[in-house]
Amino acid sequence: MTDRLVNAPQEAGAFMERDFSQHPPAFTPGYKSSTLRAPKQALISFASTLSEKTGPAFGHNMLGEYDNDLIINYAKAGEEAIGPRIVVHGQLLDQNARPIPNVLLEFWQANAGGRYRHKREGYRAPLDPNFGGFGRTITDENGYYWFRTIKPGPYPWPNGVNDWRPAHIHFSLFGSGFAQRLVSQMYFEGDPLIKICPIVNTISDPAAIDRLVARLDMNNTVPMDLSAYRFDIVLRGRRSTFFENRKEGN
Numbered sequence: 001m002t003d004r005l006v007n008a009p010q011e012a013g014a015f016m017e018r019d020f021s022q023h024p025p026a027f028t029p030g031y032k033s034s035t036l037r038a039p040k041q042a043l044i045s046f047a048s049t050l051s052e053k054t055g056p057a058f059g060h061n062m063l064g065e066y067d068n069d070l071i072i073n074y075a076k077a078g079e080e081a082i083g084p085r086i087v088v089h090g091q092l093l094d095q096n097a098r099p100i101p102n103v104l105l106e107f108w109q110a111n112a113g114g115r116y117r118h119k120r121e122g123y124r125a126p127l128d129p130n131f132g133g134f135g136r137t138i139t140d141e142n143g144y145y146w147f148r149t150i151k152p153g154p155y156p157w158p159n160g161v162n163d164w165r166p167a168h169i170h171f172s173l174f175g176s177g178f179a180q181r182l183v184s185q186m187y188f189e190g191d192p193l194i195k196i197c198p199i200v201n202t203i204s205d206p207a208a209i210d211r212l213v214a215r216l217d218m219n220n221t222v223p224m225d226l227s228a229y230r231f232d233i234v235l236r237g238r239r240s241t242f243f244e245n246r247k248e249g250n
Contacts, residue, residue: 021204021205022203022205023208024203025202031199068135068145070131070134070147071148073135074132081112081128083111083150084112086150086228086229087146087148087221087228088149088231089144091142091233092105092139092145095235100139100143100235101141103138103174104173104174105145105171106173107135107136107169107170107171107172108169109133109168109169111127111150112152114152114167115127116133122158125155153167154167154191166197169186170184171186173235184233185212186214189216214231215229216228217230
């Protein structure tokens with residue numbers, strides 16, 4: 001045999017300290033709706049309590065058969081959502097590129113016209129009666145996930161005179177305890193609105209913004225049906241995908 005097992009402990013790195021040169025500052029005047037709630041004092045990190053780490057936990061048996069298929073999970077029988085059909089897939093990894101299985105991912109988005117199904121939605125684009133805009137899935141033993149959906153459209157928002165949000169999908173990840181939740185957004189490769197979005201521009205490092213962009217994946221398209229985008233998520237480390245979290249790391 002050319003390979004043999006080595007009786008050595010697995011590499012275990014410390015949590016990477018949060019790099020404030022890459023993360024958005026707490027006070028960002030260009031993102032106007034955040035200024036009133038932005039903290040005015042120095043940020044303080046608190047250790048997680050035992051109850052936050054251990055429970056309550058999400059029950060995997062609560063997952064519905066079509067929860068990861070936004071094209072049909074809200075549609076009437078025999079009908080489907082309207083818009084460009086896509087599959088989003090990727091892998092959830094730790095800072096040492098090891099897959100993380102059994103993690104609940106939730107995702108929500110606007111429809112193909114850029115409108116959310118929300119009672120306070122102010123955009124005039126029409127609702128799609130067959131699109132709810134929400135789904136969830138669980139990573140498999142290799143940390144992989146996938147879901148079918150409609151590519152969301154951009155939409156205007158009341159920040160500046162003529163500000164538009166690029167097409168995006170919101171992601172939420174749950175750890176082993178319900179309080180261990182990370183939230184981020186995924187953008188689409190080639191969208192010109194990314195560079196001029198006030199929210200995106202709160203991140204000063206172009207490389208950090210690039211890690212929030214899903215790549216067109218022609219190798220995983222379904223001909224005459226679905227285009228594909230790949231979005232890998234790294235939870236910790238120097239190349240981590242940015243989340244709202246404490247200083248000690250993602």
